[in-house]
Amino acid sequence: MGPSHPAMHGTIRIMVELDGERILNSEVEVGYLHRGFEKTCEHKTYFNLLPYTDRMNYVSPLINNLGYVMTMEKMLGIEVPEKAQYIRVILSELSRISDHLTCIAAMAMECGAFTILLYKMKAREFIWDVIEQTTGARMTTSHIRIGGVRSDLHPGYEEVLKKAVIETRKVLKDVSGLLDKNKIFMDRTRDIAVVSPETAINYGWTGPCLRSTGVYFDVRKTFPYLVYDKMDFEVPLGERGDNYDRYMVRMKEMEQSLRIIEQAMEKIPKSAARTMAKGMEPAEAIKISREKRVDKRIVLSPNLEGSEKDKYQDILTKSKKVVVPPKEDTYTSIEGLISHFKFFMNEHGIRPPKGEAYFAVEGGNGELGYYIVSDGTDKPYRLHVRAPCFHVMAALEEMIHGHYVADVIPTFGSVNMIGGEMDR
Amino acid sequence: MEGSFITTKFNHILGWARKFSLFHYPFVTACCGMEYMSAACAHFDLDRFGAGWTRFSPRQSDMILVVGTISQKEAPILRTVYDQMTEPKFVIAFGTCAVSGGIYDNYAVVQGIDQVIPVDVYIPGCPPRPETVLDALIKLQEKIQNQEQDWKWKKRK
Amino acid sequence: MEKKKIVEELKQKFPEKIKETSSDFGDDTVIIDRDFLGKLVQFLRQEPYEYTMLLDITCVDYLGREPRFEMVYHLLSLTEKHRLRIKVPLSEQNLSIESLASIWKNANWLEREVYDMFGIRFYGHPDLRRLFMYDGFEGYPLRKDYPLRKRQPRIPLRK
Numbered sequence: 001m002g003p004s005h006p007a008m009h010g011t012i013r014i015m016v017e018l019d020g021e022r023i024l025n026s027e028v029e030v031g032y033l034h035r036g037f038e039k040t041c042e043h044k045t046y047f048n049l050l051p052y053t054d055r056m057n058y059v060s061p062l063i064n065n066l067g068y069v070m071t072m073e074k075m076l077g078i079e080v081p082e083k084a085q086y087i088r089v090i091l092s093e094l095s096r097i098s099d100h101l102t103c104i105a106a107m108a109m110e111c112g113a114f115t116i117l118l119y120k121m122k123a124r125e126f127i128w129d130v131i132e133q134t135t136g137a138r139m140t141t142s143h144i145r146i147g148g149v150r151s152d153l154h155p156g157y158e159e160v161l162k163k164a165v166i167e168t169r170k171v172l173k174d175v176s177g178l179l180d181k182n183k184i185f186m187d188r189t190r191d192i193a194v195v196s197p198e199t200a201i202n203y204g205w206t207g208p209c210l211r212s213t214g215v216y217f218d219v220r221k222t223f224p225y226l227v228y229d230k231m232d233f234e235v236p237l238g239e240r241g242d243n244y245d246r247y248m249v250r251m252k253e254m255e256q257s258l259r260i261i262e263q264a265m266e267k268i269p270k271s272a273a274r275t276m277a278k279g280m281e282p283a284e285a286i287k288i289s290r291e292k293r294v295d296k297r298i299v300l301s302p303n304l305e306g307s308e309k310d311k312y313q314d315i316l317t318k319s320k321k322v323v324v325p326p327k328e329d330t331y332t333s334i335e336g337l338i339s340h341f342k343f344f345m346n347e348h349g350i351r352p353p354k355g356e357a358y359f360a361v362e363g364g365n366g367e368l369g370y371y372i373v374s375d376g377t378d379k380p381y382r383l384h385v386r387a388p389c390f391h392v393m394a395a396l397e398e399m400i401h402g403h404y405v406a407d408v409i410p411t412f413g414s415v416n417m418i419g420g421e422m423d424r
Numbered sequence: 425m426e427g428s429f430i431t432t433k434f435n436h437i438l439g440w441a442r443k444f445s446l447f448h449y450p451f452v453t454a455c456c457g458m459e460y461m462s463a464a465c466a467h468f469d470l471d472r473f474g475a476g477w478t479r480f481s482p483r484q485s486d487m488i489l490v491v492g493t494i495s496q497k498e499a500p501i502l503r504t505v506y507d508q509m510t511e512p513k514f515v516i517a518f519g520t521c522a523v524s525g526g527i528y529d530n531y532a533v534v535q536g537i538d539q540v541i542p543v544d545v546y547i548p549g550c551p552p553r554p555e556t557v558l559d560a561l562i563k564l565q566e567k568i569q570n571q572e573q574d575w576k577w578k579k580r581k
Numbered sequence: 582m583e584k585k586k587i588v589e590e591l592k593q594k595f596p597e598k599i600k601e602t603s604s605d606f607g608d609d610t611v612i613i614d615r616d617f618l619g620k621l622v623q624f625l626r627q628e629p630y631e632y633t634m635l636l637d638i639t640c641v642d643y644l645g646r647e648p649r650f651e652m653v654y655h656l657l658s659l660t661e662k663h664r665l666r667i668k669v670p671l672s673e674q675n676l677s678i679e680s681l682a683s684i685w686k687n688a689n690w691l692e693r694e695v696y697d698m699f700g701i702r703f704y705g706h707p708d709l710r711r712l713f714m715y716d717g718f719e720g721y722p723l724r725k726d727y728p729l730r731k732r733q734p735r736i737p738l739r740k
Contacts, residue, residue, distance in 0.1 A: 499734070
């Protein structure tokens with residue numbers, strides 16, 4: 001079952017030995033999307049390698065960003081302002097919902113339920129609208145930066161976010177009405193590829209696949225990070241560990257993610273209303289700055305939104321060495337200019353202390369961990385990613401043993417293999 | 425001069441028929457696949473251009489949509505799939521990784537599809553917005569309309 | 582705190598086998614010799630520590646330092662809610678270590694990946710071959726002396 005198959009999951013090759021339709025032996029071959037991420041990262045500075053991290057688990061891109069950034073913050077020992085933490089939580093829960101939506105859409109499409117794909121893509125468009133209006137890109141955003149977030153949530157975000165939540169709830173209700181008690185779907189997924197909790201732990205599974213076997217482990221609850229300890233949400237568990245349970249755990253997790261988003265929307269600290277004094281044009285400000293320091297606000301072009309000084313205290317940390325300085329400083333004062341080019345210059349920039357750190361966040365598939373070894377320069381010495389779906393795929397040979405060829409498709413779909421994450 | 429009006433008209437009709445019934449084979453590997461799914465589904469529809477139905481077999485399709493990064497391990501498979509397609513066939517390189525290797529300039533990535541198969545339309549973007557995809561499809565349709573259609577009896581002579 | 586005790590307890594139980602312990606940035610790390618790996622892992626899997634999950638196996642290439650390579654194992658205990666890192670330095674002359682594939686099943690693929698990228702042999706591994714790179718690829722890509730852009734195409738490329 002070859003490397004390019006029309007399932008929209010990724011490239012993987014499963015060689016099966018059959019007896020009629022039953023699978024006797026199988027072998028899984030991976031690596032068709034190996035893009036050399038870890039070696040490339042050894043040649044880029046810490047700031048430059050953010051876009052590479054986006055493209056690993058491409059259905060939930062902001063969570064990859066988050067994992068990398070939190071590992072760096074652990075090494076550098078910096079504290080992120082509270083509003084930025086809430087923004088990060090909202091964005092990563094939106095990414096998680098979009099991950100689960102895509103997984104179930106593809107799984108259902110292969111079982112023949114094409115309408116589920118269309119409904120879920122519709123819901124995903126609303127979510128991506130929110131992400132686009134805040135970050136500027138639909139998918140690969142590089143929005144979460146070391147020290148905070150790149151820019152604040154856009155003005156008027158509440159309506160768009162509420163609309164996305166309402167539409168997603170509608171779609172979830174429709175889909176669960178279509179698939180939950182559907183005899184055909186249940187026949188195809190119940191008791192197929194059952195995994196026991198001991199096997200799952202032995203294989204190193206984490207995430208929805210582990211929770212579907214009944215083991216309670218969620219990185220957000222066990223090792224809480226950001227503001228998850230202030231949120232009230234449940235962690236759904238399955239019973240049997242078959243395909244149907246994996247599907248149900250994902251559906252329920254999406255509902256919990258929506259709850260988290262609603263709580264975050266209420267609890268997010270509002271930025272103090274600032275009197276927007278009339279600004280001056282940059283050219284005038286530069287002229288004045290040659291004689292004396294400029295105190296008034298400068299009117300920046302819309303492309304530089306998010307780089308203004310008055311927003312920085314909400315979204316970025318106070319530590320100066322790890323963030324790009326605000327544009328007003330860069331244009332008008334010599335210290336700002338120096339700190340700007342020292343940030344980007346070769347051999348300068350973000351330089352964490354020597355040592356190594358590991359930090360894990362809860363990705364769409366499980367525990368996404370980053371292991372960074374630093375030797376004091378501005379480029380990482382070694383960057384390794386603990387990909388959650390790598391371990392789940394290692395178990396696939398055992399899971400499909402003894403089943404029919406047609407069972408491979410929903411099994412593979414429920415496991416949510418993302419090629420970019422597995423092969424890095 | 426003989427039959428040139430008829431042959432150009434026939435050319436025109438054949439081009440019209442071919443461009444509005446493109447069956448594509450999505451060779452999806454990486455992140456651009458998500459934008460492909462968005463472009464093919466209800467919000468930005470590919471079906472209204474006649475390219476709706478994905479044919480899940482290269483022998484039955486006349487357009488291959490190479491979506492995402494092609495690694496060195498995957499290159500022979502792309503070549504095999506392209507060889508299995510029947511004439512007339514068209515190739516669209518979707519996304520920067522397919523066009524030129526993208527941000528990955530290392531030991532494992534083919535620097536552009538055109539090192540493996542000939543390409544008709546290139547779509548840049550990482551990932552490209554669905555409107556770009558639709559624009560590329562229209563450009564391909566124009567190209568099909570305007571090119572010399574190859575007819576069977578011409579070749580047999 | 583209880584978490585710190587684990588590293589100290591290990592140091593008390595095996596004073597000569599454990600070369601070094603550290604807790605940089607809050608991560609508990611233990612550096613041991615390559616012969617001791619199997620026994621330490623079996624010890625940690627039992628009560629009361631119960632490090633039952635192997636999170637990750639990876640390797641770092643310190644070119645120019647002797648010993649050159651260093652294997653890194655991450656373990657997780659679900660009951661203690663604690664992560665532990667075990668580091669095993671390996672020198673270039675003797676690039677092999679015992680395999681954990683009989684204890685944890687995901688070690689099978691993880692060790693294949695390390696073999697593929699670094700060239701470290703795991704004795705006792707049931708099926709040691711390349712995972713990400715294709716047959717016919719020469720060299721070990723993630724070593725520091727493999728150039729980033731050295732391509733080995735599988736089929737002849739046009740242009």
